[in-house]
Amino acid sequence: xxxxxxxxxxxxxxxxxxxxxxxxxxxxxxxxxxxxxxxxxxxxxxxxxxxxxxxxxxxxxxxxxxxxxxxxxxxxxxxxxxxxxxxxxxxxxxxxxxxxxxxxxxxxxxxxxxxxxxxxxxxxxxxxxxxxxxxxxxxxxxxxxxxxxxxxxxxxxxxxxxxxxxxxxxxxxxxxxxxxxxxxxxxxxxxxxxxxxxxxxxxxxxxxxxxxxxxxxxxxxxxxxxxxxxxxxxxxxxxxxxxxxxxxxxxxxxxxxxxxxxxxxxxxxxxxxxxxxxxxxxxxxxxxxxxxxxxxxxxxxxxxxxxxxxxxxxxxxxxxxxxxxxxxxxxxxxxxxxxxxxxxxxxxxxxxxxxxxxxxxxxxxxxxxxxxxxxxxxxxxxxxxxxxxxxxxxxxxxxxxxxxxxxxxxxxxxxxxxxxxxxxxxxxxxxxxxxxxxxxxxxxxxxxxxxxxxxxxxxxxxxxxxxxxxxxxxxxxxxxxxxxxxxxxxxxxxxxxxxxxxxxxxxxxxxxxxxxxxxxxxxxxxxxxxxxxxxxxxxxxxxxxxxxxxxxxxxxx
Amino acid sequence: xxxxxxxxxxxxxxxxxxxxxxxxxxxxxxxxxxxxxxxxxxxxxxxxxxxxxxxxxxxxxxxxxxxxxxxxxxxxxxxxxxxxxxxxxxxxxxxxxxxxxxxxxxxxxxxxxxxxxxxxxxxxxxxxxxx
Numbered sequence: 277x278x279x280x281x282x283x284x285x286x287x288x289x290x291x292x293x294x295x296x297x298x299x300x301x302x303x304x305x306x307x308x309x310x311x312x313x314x315x316x317x318x319x320x321x322x323x324x325x326x327x328x329x330x331x332x333x334x335x336x337x338x339x340x341x342x343x344x345x346x347x348x349x350x351x352x353x354x355x356x357x358x359x360x361x362x363x364x365x366x367x368x369x370x371x372x373x374x375x376x377x378x379x380x381x382x383x384x385x386x387x388x389x390x391x392x393x394x395x396x397x398x399x400x401x402x403x404x405x406x407x408x409x410x411x412x413x414x415x416x417x418x419x420x421x422x423x424x425x426x427x428x429x430x431x432x433x434x435x436x437x438x439x440x441x442x443x444x445x446x447x448x449x450x451x452x453x454x455x456x457x458x459x460x461x462x463x464x465x466x467x468x469x470x471x472x473x474x475x476x477x478x479x480x481x482x483x484x485x486x487x488x489x490x491x492x493x494x495x496x497x498x499x500x501x502x503x504x505x506x507x508x509x510x511x512x513x514x515x516x517x518x519x520x521x522x523x524x525x526x527x528x529x530x531x532x533x534x535x536x537x538x539x540x541x542x543x544x545x546x547x548x549x550x551x552x553x554x555x556x557x558x559x560x561x562x563x564x565x566x567x568x569x570x571x572x573x574x575x576x577x578x579x580x581x582x583x584x585x586x587x588x589x590x591x592x593x594x595x596x597x598x599x600x601x602x603x604x605x606x607x608x609x610x611x612x613x614x615x616x617x618x619x620x621x622x623x624x625x626x627x628x629x630x631x632x633x634x635x636x637x638x639x640x641x642x643x644x645x646x647x648x649x650x651x652x653x654x655x656x657x658x659x660x661x662x663x664x665x666x667x668x669x670x671x672x673x674x675x676x677x678x679x680x681x682x683x684x685x686x687x688x689x690x691x692x693x694x695x696x697x698x699x700x701x702x703x704x705x706x707x708x709x710x711x712x713x714x715x716x717x718x719x720x721x722x723x724x725x726x727x728x729x730x731x732x733x734x735x736x737x738x739x740x741x742x743x744x745x746x747x748x749x750x751x752x753x754x755x756x757x758x759x760x761x762x763x764x765x766x767x768x769x770x771x772x773x774x775x776x777x778x779x780x781x782x783x784x785x786x787x788x789x790x791x792x793x794x795x796x797x798x799x800x801x802x803x804x805x806x807x808x809x810x811x812x813x814x815x816x817x818x819x820x821x822x823x824x825x826x827x828x829x830x831x832x833x
Numbered sequence: 834x835x836x837x838x839x840x841x842x843x844x845x846x847x848x849x850x851x852x853x854x855x856x857x858x859x860x861x862x863x864x865x866x867x868x869x870x871x872x873x874x875x876x877x878x879x880x881x882x883x884x885x886x887x888x889x890x891x892x893x894x895x896x897x898x899x900x901x902x903x904x905x906x907x908x909x910x911x912x913x914x915x916x917x918x919x920x921x922x923x924x925x926x927x928x929x930x931x932x933x934x935x936x937x938x939x940x941x942x943x944x945x946x947x948x949x950x951x952x953x954x955x956x957x958x959x960x961x962x963x964x
Contacts, residue, residue, distance in 0.1 A: 392848035407904030481850020612948045741949045750931035
């Protein structure tokens, strides 16, 4: 008799002789147990029968196809993940201070948050920027602001991640122009731009242009960087915001991978060879509270991506197949009630990311459901990572949960469900078409609605919100952004405009306009030329708005 | 005689793209039997007020998570006054620090619902205002 069969028999006996009598006396807490994102969970998992070939096909070894167990052969035994706290607020001066503080505290990479006008391509003096300047990130209008933002930070010594999407080309161009000024050559630049427009349409909302010209800008960046800025991660394909919008773990994985497929197709259609750009694609996932489900999710997405790149796109280079990703703990899991409890949530999520083999991590601060994080809260969040790295022991071996009957079963299950979604999206004609139909948006909303209903009914417990509730005094020490900041930023912008050569700026903007009209022109060099002469972000995006038009959201309720 | 259904506009002022809360409220209020209109993202105070008048709503719910509430919420109220539509009740929600709430209420926002508020609190508020 096979081992598996024998185990099944033993299990059956156990169910009858041990479980049933217990259930008769002590019923379980619930009829059905589910994961954090509603996948049914069995009472017990048993080993699965697996020969060596199946093992190698599904799991493999760390640093080898299909990378289920991790992307490097030594993982955290070699070095820890990059601890990268997303920060930025107010003026470039204030943000510069926060970055220096974080670097002093042992952070190893920078992550720039931009304010909403910057993310949507408006200058601080635009009427639409009223109330938003410097609020959720730093305001960048011209190269001048970037010079201040990185004052005293040599660009060849840090890796910088920029959460910028629609105007990613402009901010990258400013970073390149700044490097020139610092005397750092482009091939020494390390970092990432988010540059993932599809999830902006699906979940995050900072889009400007319609899909087609947006995809062109993205492939222009791929092409430019593989020649000029070879160490730059040209995109961070993000499930984070999809999850924050209320998706399940499976949907986060599926829609992110479907976005990835769309970018790869676009670049190939633009004439690039897959192995030319695929190695610079990076990913960005969320970490929520269901620890084991999250670990399974990371393992599953690595396996699927490797297989897609190898089998669907015929990638040859292992770099193209290996999925590297950044993780951030789940902002939407944090509660405004009893905010100190969030430290524990973030700890669980940190463990999930690390046990799942992340390459870099941002840990959220306990007060984020209340306001922008204070310096003290940011420090605790960073310390959480440092404690997990140095004290918990989970970093001593690779993929410590590999071989857990439950985690392996869950990994397989997520793979299956994600593949079903990928097939459905492919049948719709790809992700752009699916987005236009409102398909991923609707799927996410339905999950979000169900989750919230479950919280309201008490089916799902959120400590401090619908159970163990207590009266509390309003929290103190929250960070406040100076409401006068817009005036300050407008003044700075006016000074830059007064000090530049208007004719040169106009010439650069006209060249960009001409380029935008011709489909085969790569816009990156033209944008670098424009930022170098201090054309503003709003002026550059303004030209492109006129040429490309603007995206209109398809509202589905 | 059938009474006119209560009409509610859920709006996203400013540039903030976080619409999970707004969409949840819109759908939950719809399920609770109200007529709900949702504006979508990136609405100016002007466009919100103009939609409110056009749709003849009784309530406007403003959702904002970017921190621009102190500027944008009062602006909506001022515009309603300008248009002599002060009878439209404005409430708000999102990441809004406790300390900002008194000043928003003083300026005419009738209620502010912060994260974790059950939907029943919102419907109670609506019913109470209707009288």
